[in-house]
Amino acid sequence: xxxxxxxxxxxxxxxxxxxxxxxxxxxxxxxxxxxxxxxxxxxxxxxxxxxxxxxxxxxxxxxxxxxxxxxxxxxxxxxxxxxxxxxxxxxxxxxxxxxxxxxxxxxxxxxxxxxxxxxxxxxxxxxxxxxxxxxxxxxxxxxxxxxxxxxxxxxxxxxxxxxxxxxxxxxxxxxxxxxxxxxxxxxxxxxxxxxxxxxxxxxxxxxxxxxxxxxxxxxxxxxxxxxxxxxxxxxxxxxxxxxxxxxxxxxxxxxxxxxxxxxxxxxxxxxxxxxxxxxxxxxxxxxxxx
Ligand code: SF4
Numbered sequence: 122x123x124x125x126x127x128x129x130x131x132x133x134x135x136x137x138x139x140x141x142x143x144x145x146x147x148x149x150x151x152x153x154x155x156x157x158x159x160x161x162x163x164x165x166x167x168x169x170x171x172x173x174x175x176x177x178x179x180x181x182x183x184x185x186x187x188x189x190x191x192x193x194x195x196x197x198x199x200x201x202x203x204x205x206x207x208x209x210x211x212x213x214x215x216x217x218x219x220x221x222x223x224x225x226x227x228x229x230x231x232x233x234x235x236x237x238x239x240x241x242x243x244x245x246x247x248x249x250x251x252x253x254x255x256x257x258x259x260x261x262x263x264x265x266x267x268x269x270x271x272x273x274x275x276x277x278x279x280x281x282x283x284x285x286x287x288x289x290x291x292x293x294x295x296x297x298x299x300x301x302x303x304x305x306x307x308x309x310x311x312x313x314x315x316x317x318x319x320x321x322x323x324x325x326x327x328x329x330x331x332x333x334x335x336x337x338x339x340x341x342x343x344x345x346x347x348x349x350x351x352x353x354x355x356x357x358x359x360x361x362x363x364x365x366x367x368x369x370x371x372x373x374x375x376x377x378x379x380x381x382x383x384x385x386x387x388x389x390x391x392x393x394x395x396x397x398x399x400x401x402x403x404x405x406x407x408x409x410x411x
């Protein structure tokens with residue numbers, strides 16, 4: 122599917138969402154919020170549902186939580202324009218209550234179709250409702266900051282999923298803000314691992330690129346990877362710890378190169394389990410938030 126075809130499908134889904142009456146949330150919404158971003162991306166962020174400001178504007182993550190999400194993206198050199206951002210439910214639950222199971226189920230086909238169109242390498246889940254879709258049975262207090270293969274039933278069978286707290290949780294519990302930024306540091310590396318995983322699949326378009334990526338590729342120190350920029354593999358293939366990892370879709374073998382993160386973590390294909398001091402409890406569970 123070309124990026125134009127992806128965008129056409131996303132637009133069609135958005136038009137359906139805008140007039141959807143499949144669940145009771147349509148009765149109280151001001152505007153449905155299908156999601157926004159670029160169709161030419163490898164990374165999708167999935168939150169829980171629209172809040173007050175999102176409901177008014179029809180855009181995801183535009184309130185205080187949205188500002189924090191933009192800061193998190195900026196912390197790894199990404200922008201909202203480089204990713205796609207959406208939610209599990211597309212209409213605001215009244216008073217920002219948790220979405221009900223039947224509401225989540227009614228809205229699920231829209232997210233499934235968005236994921237099918239985008240075919241992301243990496244899905245970043247924001248909050249426990251989003252996490253539950255891609256990692257059923259997981260507890261966010263234990264898995265935040267880590268990545269693993271997405272549940273095949275999630276709609277993104279070829280993606281890795283990286284779990285994070287919902288940014289709004291940090292607005293209620295300030296200590297989570299540092300956790301969010303610390304976890305965010307692992308997202309680019311998760312994308313690297315997702316690329317390796319997809320490229321290594323037999324018959325994949327990036328199979329030949331995997332050979333390039335697994336050996337590493339030389340990039341000018343500190344050079345940004347521009348959307349669609351061709352990165353030629355170097356003869357002496359050593360990972361460059363200073364290179365940035367772009368969230369833009371890398372469709373050609375030359376842009377499938379593997380870049381190491383600044384801390385040089387995880388050159389293996391295994392998910393990196395981050396040991397976190399908050400792993401023994403889930404602070405947002407007590408708050409009933411996200
Ligand atoms: S939340 Fe989803 S299923 Fe419910 S009315 Fe909105 S778009 Fe339709």
